Amino acid sequence: MTDPEYLDRAEAALAAIESSCDRINDTTDADIDNQRVGGMVTITFRNGSQLIVNLQKPLHEIWLAARSGGYHYRHDGQAWVDTKSGEELFGQLSREASAQSGLPLRFTSS
Structure with a gap:
């Protein structure tokens, strides 16, 4: 993947995360806050816990930091897939946000 292809796909993923946060706030009582600074989105839950999603441009990856650990994703041509588990x-x-918020939350790529 070229640098421009990576940036297009990665920026689309961050935009989808932001859109999912807006949809979640419109349709649930989760009251999550999301803040984007450059290539990083910080999602803060009512209980003060956070998820951090950031771009790792030199590696062409997206990283997720959660209470359960850190995850690294590469685009396989179809989706962003964890480099260790193969998880999308x-x-x-969605699982991490649900665990940290105590509510069933769903993030989507579109």
């Missing part, structure tokens, strides 16, 4: 980014993000 938005599925993992």
Whole structure:
């Protein structure tokens, strides 16, 4: 993947995360806050816990930091997939957000 292809796909993923946060706030009582600074989105939950999603441009990866640990995702041509487990980014993000918020939350790529 070229640098421009990576940036297009990675920026689309961050935009989808932001859109998911807006949808979650409109349709649930989760009251999550998301803040984007450059290539990083910080999601803060009512209980003060956070998820941090950031771009790792030199590696062409997206990283997720959660209470359960850190995850590294590369685009496989179809989706952002964890380099160790093969887990898809938005599925993992949904599980981590649900665990940290105590509510069933769903993040989607579109």
